[in-house]
Amino acid sequence: MAETVKLHAEDRPNSYIGRSVPRPNVAKLVEGRGQYVDDIVLPRMAHAAFVRSPHAHARILKVDASAALALPGVYRVFTGADLAGHCEPWVAVLAHLKGMKSAPQLPLPVGTATWMGEAVVAVVAETRAIAEDAAALVAVDYEPLVPVVDMETALDAAMPVIHPELGDNLTFQRVNESGDVEAAFSAAHTVVEATFHTARHTGVTLEPRSILADYNRGSGRLTVYQSTQAPHMLQGVYAKHLRMAEGDIRVICGDVGGSFGIKVHVYPDEVAVVAIAKLMGRPVKFIADRLESFSSDIHARDHRITGRLAVDGEGRILGFDIDDLTGIGPYSVYPRTSAVEGNQVVNLVGGPYDFAHYRARTTVVLQNKTPTCQYRAVGHPIATTVTEGLMDLAAEALGLDPLVIRERNLMRDGSYPRTSPAGMRFEGLSHEASLARLRDMIDYPRLRAEQAALRAKGIHRGIGFAAFIELTNPSPFMYGIGGARISAQDGCTVRIDPDGSVVAATGVTEQGQGTEAIMRQIVAEAVGVPIETVRVVTGDTLTTPYGGGTWACRGAGIGGEAALQAGLAVKEAALKVAGAMLQAAPESLDLVNGVIVEKASGAERMPLAELGRVVYFRGDTLPPDVPRELMQTRHFTPKQFPFAFTNGIQASHVEVDVATGIVKLLKHWVVEDCGRVINPLLVDEQVRGGVVQGLGGALYEHCHYSPDGQLLVGTMADYLVPMAAEMPDIEVGHVETPTKESLLGAKGAGEAGTAGAPAAVMNAINDALRPFKARVLAQPFTPERILAALGVVPPR
Amino acid sequence: MSEHIDITLTVNGERVTARVEARRHLVDFLRLDLGLMGTHVGCEHGVCGACTLRVDGEIVRGCLVLAASLDGATVQTIEGASDTGEIRDLQDAFIARNAAQCGFCTPGMLMAAADLLAHTPSPSREAIREHLSGNYCRCTGYQAIVDAVETAARTRAKA
Numbered sequence: 001m002a003e004t005v006k007l008h009a010e011d012r013p014n015s016y017i018g019r020s021v022p023r024p025n026v027a028k029l030v031e032g033r034g035q036y037v038d039d040i041v042l043p044r045m046a047h048a049a050f051v052r053s054p055h056a057h058a059r060i061l062k063v064d065a066s067a068a069l070a071l072p073g074v075y076r077v078f079t080g081a082d083l084a085g086h087c088e089p090w091v092a093v094l095a096h097l098k099g100m101k102s103a104p105q106l107p108l109p110v111g112t113a114t115w116m117g118e119a120v121v122a123v124v125a126e127t128r129a130i131a132e133d134a135a136a137l138v139a140v141d142y143e144p145l146v147p148v149v150d151m152e153t154a155l156d157a158a159m160p161v162i163h164p165e166l167g168d169n170l171t172f173q174r175v176n177e178s179g180d181v182e183a184a185f186s187a188a189h190t191v192v193e194a195t196f197h198t199a200r201h202t203g204v205t206l207e208p209r210s211i212l213a214d215y216n217r218g219s220g221r222l223t224v225y226q227s228t229q230a231p232h233m234l235q236g237v238y239a240k241h242l243r244m245a246e247g248d249i250r251v252i253c254g255d256v257g258g259s260f261g262i263k264v265h266v267y268p269d270e271v272a273v274v275a276i277a278k279l280m281g282r283p284v285k286f287i288a289d290r291l292e293s294f295s296s297d298i299h300a301r302d303h304r305i306t307g308r309l310a311v312d313g314e315g316r317i318l319g320f321d322i323d324d325l326t327g328i329g330p331y332s333v334y335p336r337t338s339a340v341e342g343n344q345v346v347n348l349v350g351g352p353y354d355f356a357h358y359r360a361r362t363t364v365v366l367q368n369k370t371p372t373c374q375y376r377a378v379g380h381p382i383a384t385t386v387t388e389g390l391m392d393l394a395a396e397a398l399g400l401d402p403l404v405i406r407e408r409n410l411m412r413d414g415s416y417p418r419t420s421p422a423g424m425r426f427e428g429l430s431h432e433a434s435l436a437r438l439r440d441m442i443d444y445p446r447l448r449a450e451q452a453a454l455r456a457k458g459i460h461r462g463i464g465f466a467a468f469i470e471l472t473n474p475s476p477f478m479y480g481i482g483g484a485r486i487s488a489q490d491g492c493t494v495r496i497d498p499d500g501s502v503v504a505a506t507g508v509t510e511q512g513q514g515t516e517a518i519m520r521q522i523v524a525e526a527v528g529v530p531i532e533t534v535r536v537v538t539g540d541t542l543t544t545p546y547g548g549g550t551w552a553c554r555g556a557g558i559g560g561e562a563a564l565q566a567g568l569a570v571k572e573a574a575l576k577v578a579g580a581m582l583q584a585a586p587e588s589l590d591l592v593n594g595v596i597v598e599k600a601s602g603a604e605r606m607p608l609a610e611l612g613r614v615v616y617f618r619g620d621t622l623p624p625d626v627p628r629e630l631m632q633t634r635h636f637t638p639k640q641f642p643f644a645f646t647n648g649i650q651a652s653h654v655e656v657d658v659a660t661g662i663v664k665l666l667k668h669w670v671v672e673d674c675g676r677v678i679n680p681l682l683v684d685e686q687v688r689g690g691v692v693q694g695l696g697g698a699l700y701e702h703c704h705y706s707p708d709g710q711l712l713v714g715t716m717a718d719y720l721v722p723m724a725a726e727m728p729d730i731e732v733g734h735v736e737t738p739t740k741e742s743l744l745g746a747k748g749a750g751e752a753g754t755a756g757a758p759a760a761v762m763n764a765i766n767d768a769l770r771p772f773k774a775r776v777l778a779q780p781f782t783p784e785r786i787l788a789a790l791g792v793v794p795p796r
Numbered sequence: 797m798s799e800h801i802d803i804t805l806t807v808n809g810e811r812v813t814a815r816v817e818a819r820r821h822l823v824d825f826l827r828l829d830l831g832l833m834g835t836h837v838g839c840e841h842g843v844c845g846a847c848t849l850r851v852d853g854e855i856v857r858g859c860l861v862l863a864a865s866l867d868g869a870t871v872q873t874i875e876g877a878s879d880t881g882e883i884r885d886l887q888d889a890f891i892a893r894n895a896a897q898c899g900f901c902t903p904g905m906l907m908a909a910a911d912l913l914a915h916t917p918s919p920s921r922e923a924i925r926e927h928l929s930g931n932y933c934r935c936t937g938y939q940a941i942v943d944a945v946e947t948a949a950r951t952r953a954k955a
Contacts, residue, residue, distance in 0.1 A: 026896050030902055031834065031887065036836075206934055207900045512898030681893075689936050692936075715839065716841060717841060724931070725926050730937060
């Protein structure tokens with residue numbers, strides 16, 4: 001394994017790794033001068049609007065578009081049948097998820113609509129407003145069918161089978177088992193058991209899903225401007241399913257207004273837009289409105305989990321036994337599949353702890369609701385909620401302090417590499433150091449003393465903890481081995497231009513997390529140039545190296561390593577030329593702050609711009625055999641571990657008003673270990689944003705459905721998201737355990753906050769409610785549910 | 797839906813004369829008719845705050861204002877507020893504190909923050925959080941935004 005780069009060598013010139021450098025691309029954003037997909041206007045651009053199913057489950061009998069087509073400004077109307085011949089259907093399964101099944105899916109359904117909000121007919125018009133007017137004039141005759149709504153009954157014999165060709169509504173089931181669970185539980189001093197619910201919620205990116213597809217009949221080339229996290233993946237998807245050559249497709253991803261996993265999937269309405277652009281030979285734009293976002297963006301986290309935890313008399317964990325059920329809508333989502341969330345739950349429960357016996361089952365069923373798929377911290381908040389909820393129950397049963405029971409069970413810091421009972425391989429984690437750091441940050445004795453003092457005054461505060469692990473830097477073991485064309489490797493091309501400035505093109509993408517900033521830092525340091533002289537190119541399949549994009553916390557760890565290696569290679573190439581020009585051995589020279597210097601003395605010999613001038617315009621003056629390769633590309637794939645796990649612990653401090661059930665968030669703390677921190681400012685903001693997203697799911701966000709499968713949240717007035725006034729200040733601390741798989745040593749940091757926050761706040765609420773012998777385990781923890789737990793209102 | 801109204805108004809200091817559909821809201825007017833893309837559409841229900849901008853000096857939700865009602869009005873968008881330099885300190889504080897991630901809420905957030913500081917020069921953190929609570933940000937968790945507004949307010953107080 002390679003040595004990692006020197007930490008925080010801030011005294012050296014152009015040492016940028018480890019520093020809080022502002023993001024270069026924010027300047028335009030604060031002036032409203034970014035360019036999101038909806039800001040792009042092309043000649044002859046048409047606009048698509050969709051007629052969506054008002055039923056959860058219905059046969060499509062007849063589509064009458066005559067009134068729509070009569071409206072001035074309407075160009076075309078497309079039904080499922082109109083597009084079916086122009087698109088290969090997709091089936092979202094992965095070979096390594098054994099036994100998984102799903103039905104073929106088309107851009108628009110032929111025959112049956114399977115969720116409320118599914119796009120059924122596309123209308124294309126001169127403007128979006130006309131397209132919407134026309135969509136309202138399309139008459140679709142439906143025969144309503146019995147919907148499968150409740151996941152608890154989805155497998156009952158009495159329920160309809162959504163896709164008869166599948167035989168039943170079960171899409172995937174897996175039991176992950178090791179040790180002897182039965183023996184462990186029968187020998188246990190104490191067994192605690194509980195049923196948890198995590199609520200179906202969604203990403204609510206402020207910029208909705210956005211796509212503009214343009215097909216040039218003359219060149220046969222398709223250009224798709226899309227708000228996405230994975231341009232190369234989409235290029236491949238469009239090629240395969242629209243029967244084109246990958247090389248004829250270019251996907252361009254400019255500014256993206258939030259993604260969080262929502263924008264890494266293949267959406268049927270978006271494929272429809274691309275197919276329509278190809279059929280019409282003109283640019284077609286589709287921007288989802290908010291109602292469409294709620295009913296057709298992927299949902300997530302719709303799980304019921306029953307868990308048991310066995311401990312000995314000292315609170316040492318003997319085993320976990322988990323039964324997870326999740327409903328994923330009518331189709332598994334392409335190409336990542338909708339079974340991964342449940343699969344993550346059975347891989348991650350108990351993750352931070354040292355124990356021997358483990359059994360976790362997930363059952364993934366189909367239903368007539370919006371499809372679910374991977375959303376920020378996939379499965380982690382669910383696994384952490386169950387694990388940490390059970391840990392607090394065990395602590396309570398044994399009269400142990402919640403921090404003490406965790407300290408007693410965390411994997412020891414010196415015990416790596418090791419494999420967890422769930423089969424996860426850990427290269428190096430720091431649970432003990434992280435918990436110790438958290439203790440320092442929170443002043444625990446003071447919090448407990450204050451809690452006791454305030455109880456006497458009828459004020460009920462609680463403190464909750466959640467230790468967690470997070471899967472980052474995924475290797476091909478995540479998707480590639482299952483047959484999905486989702487790249488785990490990533491590349492970066494770095495070049496020096498004649499003026500000595502540097503351009504870095506990377507396959508990872510920017511959605512606001514700071515990809516361009518960290519790439520700039522890494523490349524500036526690796527090449528040896530001032531950071532202002534580095535420009536980063538992302539999000540264009542034609543001009544960047546092939547890569548996976550940005551998901552599962554891979555940008556810094558994988559894309560960053562490729563950038564570091566490419567930068568170092570360019571530096572080496574530049575020094576070869578410099579050696580020839582200065583008649584010195586390349587090894588005796590260095591490139592520092594854009595100047596060629598003597599390595600030993602630091603004496604300046606020549607600006608990089610002079611080298612650029614000679615290479616590009618006066619190559620005749622160099623010895624003929626000197627290579628002038630001032631552009632280098634490097635790629636990186638994790639090879640030694642399937643994933644680079646990170647770890648951390650969170651604490652939440654809340655006050656529960658027992659008269660109203662309202663939870664006030666007083667403070668939140670996070671200690672996380674993402675390996676090498678490239679930019680502390682950006683890492684902390686990833687953590688804070690992630691925490692708030694987790695708090696939203698735990699306290700407010702819920703895609704409510706009626707018993708007949710009608711989505712009851714259609715606006716942001718119905719679906720509550722965290723706003724500034726309710727959110728606490730969040731303190732972030734770090735422990736750094738770099739991965740040894742790369743020179744950079746970075747792991748992912750984007751999902752840790754979301755992974756742990758719901759469990760921490762749940763435990764804090766239940767800590768506040770403890771004197772009342774009340775407890776909430778079903779998210780979101782609404783005032784009504786808290787009052788029901790307190791016996792103030794009847795449970796619903 | 798086909799009725800059109802003639803309006804003349806001032807947008808970012810320039811006079812604009814247009815014939816608009818009666819149903820056209822201000823954000824669509826700015827984006828589709830004037831090409832001013834800095835004002836973003838997030839929910840079109842007046843909830844998310846992404847389209848916050850100024851009409852006659854007061855902040856409004858652009859999606860809840862019909863362009864046809866603006867004959868004689870003065871409109872200022874993020875582009876206009878940037879060009880006058882009026883919110884430069886807030887913008888610099890947002891950049892330094894990384895108070896913008898994806899940037900989609902940022903123009904509206906800045907317009908709301910500028911409005912707060914215009915009326916309350918030294919707001920408490922709670923007051924900042926309260927005032928910005930009509931502006932949804934999914935990325936930051938808000939703390940960086942509160943910090944940036946607080947910093948800009950303190951710097952102004954010293955000036």
